[in-house]
Amino acid sequence: MNQYTVATLLEETKFQEVQIKGWVRTFRANRFIALNDGSTINNIQCVVDFENTDENTLKRITTGAAVAITGDLVESQGKGQNVELAVTNIEILGDSDPETYPIQPKKHTFEFLRENAHLRTRTNTFSAVMRLRSALSFAIHKYFNENGFYYMHTPIITGSDAEGAGEMFRVSALDPKNPPLTDDGDVNYKEDFFGKETNLTVSGQLEAETYAMSLGKVYTFGPTFRAENSNTSRHLAEFWMIEPEVAFMDLAGNMDLAEDFMKSVITYVLENCQDDLQFLDDRLFNEEKTKPQAERSDMRLIEKLKFVTENNFKRVSYTEAIDILRNSKPNKKKKF
CATH class of the missing domain: 3.30.930.10 (Bira Bifunctional Protein; Domain 2)
Structure with a gap:
């Protein structure tokens, strides 16, 4: 079975069993997962058969969670997308605590995202x-x-x-608190790593x-x-x-x-x-x-x-x- 990206699946016309891995953007009604893997700004909808899915697994499908989903690519019954994934198996690869995960599905200010820079590329x-x-x-x-x-x-x-x-930004390996000095009292860059004053380009x-x-x-x-x-x-x-x-x-x-x-x-x-x-x-x-x-x-x-x-x-x-x-x-x- 081939592993696909969201971008390729959204353009796919052959209905078949596929596997995809990504991060949960949203999970609503205990059934519909909006999944994104970074390959496109668009999400793919994955439809879960919640009646036949373990309850503990459903509880772990939260915004930000990393998942591997296997299912059948089918024509979408809803609006906004041509295809969707009818889920046959879901594996939680990484949990995301909804109480602490900062990038929830709402608009965030740039100031807030600067404080959470490691996750800001999860936003559109x-x-x-x-x-x-x-x-x-x-x-x-x-x-x-x-x-x-x-x-x-x-x-x-x-x-x-x-x-x-x-x-220019100076680059030096000298001790900033006690640099070697010349007879004139200036910093002696001849004793620095490069033997001269250097900077970032x-x-x-x-x-x-x-x-x-x-x-x-x-x-x-x-x-x-x-x-x-x-x-x-x-x-x-x-x-x-x-x-x-x-x-x-x-x-x-x-x-x-x-x-x-x-x-x-x-x-x-x-x-x-x-x-x-x-x-x-x-x-x-x-x-x-x-x-x-x-x-x-x-x-x-x-x-x-x-x-x-x-x-x-x-x-x-x-x-x-x-x-x-x-x-x-x-x-x-x-x-x-």
Whole structure:
């Protein structure tokens, strides 16, 4: 007997006996299990014959419990799904105490989920975001591979500040309470692990530039760290950055590459992550409705993404860009 994922079963047209493993989202009326295994935002309904199922087993089917279910895939009798699983056997792989399990079937704030980070991908929002991130990562590598680029790994620990790209996190093996000092009273980094002052990278640009001068077209895609002490939604201490470097490319070619790249990866997720994008589209739309009309976005999420792929990027000079910013409403209201 083959083991399936929820995603494949929901697309399956052959009615047969199958086995599936996942986590219980909900269990209602002692009969209907909504099961999810992370392969899709959608759940599969598993219908339990509660009259012929051990009562102790039924009590252990709680939100968050890990289960292995064997049953017959049949046409669904209810609305919202084409198929469902008529359960013939259920095994509890891991119990979940309903009194302590934090991710119950209700809406949670992001603050609450930050405090339960190990379980937040059990929610629709975080699971959708993670599947999209995975698809985007694949699309990034796919684009560069198909366009003749070589992928390179640049150092995470470095002595370079990448032309002053940002404030850096220091990396040291010295005793922070009693570091060795020079005659001038400064920390003596010559006695540190690398024999010099080192930091977490702010950019792989310099290494990529050297490789481009022999390989032609290269790109980096890896973790980057910035130590700017700014608690805003525009600043991250750690993020992944994409940096292509190409020999013999002028500014127009650089803009062509950026536009083509953005359209390619967005098109990929539009075509391959429709359910997750639709969920996030609906979620953001409902959030927008709580805002004053003047603060609402003119376009929904998917509409914005399609706008990017279906239109040419506007190209302006640096001087024109400054003029646009100076004449913008936020600047006139002194919000810049």
